[in-house]
Amino acid sequence: MAVVREFTLPDLGEGLTEAEIVRWLVEVGEVVAVDQPVVEMETAKAVVEVPCPYGGVVTARFGEAGDSLAVGRPLVTVAVGSGADSTHPARGGDGGGDGQGSGNVLVGYGTGAASGRRRRRVAATSPGSGGPAVADAVPAGAVAPTDLRTVDGRDNGDAGPVAVISPLVRRLARENGLDLRRLAGSGPEGLIMRSDVERAIAAPAQVAEPAGPADTLDGAERVPLRGIRRAVADKLTRSRREIPDATCWVDADATELLAARAAMNASGERRISVLALLARVVTAALARYPDLNSRVDTERSEIVRLPAVHLGFAAQTERGLVVPVLRDAHTMTTTALAAEMARLTEAARTGSLTPAELTGGTFTLNNYGVFGVDGSTPIINHPEAAMLGVGRITAKPWVHDGELAVRQVVQLSFTFDHRVCDGGTAGGFLRLVADCVEQPAVLLAAV
Structure with a gap:
């Protein structure tokens, strides 16, 4: 048997x-x-x-x-x-x-x-x-799979499976035209019991009809929050709810950074991206300002400084926004960072990133400049303590060596958890990043 x-x-x-x-x-x-x-x-x-x-x-x-x-x-x-x-x-x-x-x-x-x-x-x-x-x-x-639909035939995908395990309870509700989603179960972990259904049948007026689209916005389209979109929404909401964040920003002349990148690409086999250069700058700046590579343990009222930099970078895909993580980024050379970024970006594009490659970040780098915008105020990737945002690099008038010139300018924005540091630390970090962008040789002194 x-x-x-x-x-x-x-x-x-x-x-x-x-x-x-x-x-x-x-x-x-x-x-x-x-x-x-x-x-x-x-x-x-x-x-x-x-x-x-x-x-x-x-x-x-x-x-x-x-x-x-x-x-x-x-x-x-x-x-x-x-x-x-x-x-x-x-x-x-x-x-x-x-x-x-x-x-x-x-x-x-x-x-x-x-x-x-x-x-x-x-x-x-x-x-x-x-x-x-x-x-x-x-x-x-x-x-059976069809039993996970509501009793009146409507799709229950938005709310997930109904908390019923007894086919008898489902049949009783179906025969009486009762929508199980409207019931609060009295059983363990909210399980809907036969007595719950019988009470609802006996007193239907006590069960309020759920509001439909016509009750609020006529003709409005309702799109369920699912999968990655729902996860992003939950994380961003939690970040804004729990983290007292603040943002500072600065414009930087990136002309010399682009020149350094061109020289590296001319002499090396691996193509170095601007984002890889910025990742190298960030790891050096975090070594100088370790408070920003941390998280807050609210239960124990402690700031936890993390020994390793696991650098996340935002990547937009057809399935939504994901943040692959460069593990132990502080130990990588610029060439190694570029190679790993390229691998993770391709995996994100094809949807083959593993859970391990999408978790455990300690700091996030967000290049929203690829969307053609100059600036933004990033929302911290909870439970991290900070995020650096990078706008587009574009030609602008700039005072260089005392004269007005056309230079390649980028806006850097930095959002930080005000619980882990004050403005002085955040400003010092952002200024060091900007100095390395304007004069890449400064990176040698920052290491």
Whole structure:
């Protein structure tokens, strides 16, 4: 007799609490092998394939493309046993001892080397026919993908799965035309119980109708905040809510910096970008002003100075804004910074950045000049303490050596957490960066 095992959504990287289903890689009734990817999920950091630690027959999938699932919520159920295929022996963990699961869930990438996908469907049979009784193996808590829609047929993708595990409760609500999204469950962790539905049916006037688009703005288009867009919104909102930030800025003559870059590119094999030069300047300036490479521990009322510079740089992609991280940037040469930036930028463009390459930053460099704008007031990438913004480099009239001349000018803006330092530290950092831009030789003295 098949035994049903439930695979819940694991943490996909550094404490991420939820992920959005991009597409399913298996169907209900399909045989899967241990460690075979079953779904493609989009987190706030990247799109990853999630492998299942059990081998057997998929009996239920929880959610549809576009649905957001919290970590720890059911993802799929798999019937394992005499009739289920398994291509790998048990390797400990949840599947240890039964030969059906690895239990080796790794953060971000799955449970091990994924086996080849063998897509075979198994027809449901009766318990006495010798095959797996797929229909009977579905547990009471398993919900078919269509059950994650609201009872009145509307898409529930905006709100995520309804907190109901009982098919009886869902059927009762459906038969009475009750929208489960409008109920507050009395069960554990807000679970909607049968008694909750019965009370709502008995007193429908107490359940307020949710406001629709026509109640507020006629003809307005509503776009759900999902995936990266939602993650960016949450992070920026938290930054403005928690961090007392301040911004200062300065115009700098970047003519000599561009000349130095041209000389480096003429003599070297690796093309050096302006952003790579600025990254090298930033690491030198942070060595002089370490308070800015820190974060605030509010629970312990401490400023935590970080020993390494993990430099993030903002990159705009088709999927939205991402911030790849140059780990240990303080140990890299300008050439090494340029090479790693190029690699991460390409990975961001193709959507192949891993969660590890998108987390753990300690300071962010934001080149909004690529959008053709001169200045901005950056919002700090929480929980970091500062961000340097760089506008476009453009020809402007400038006083040089006592005479008016046309020079290549850039505006640098610096936003900092006023809890970690005062204006003197922030001004000193920004002035050092500007001096290195105007006279690259100053960088040698700053190291």
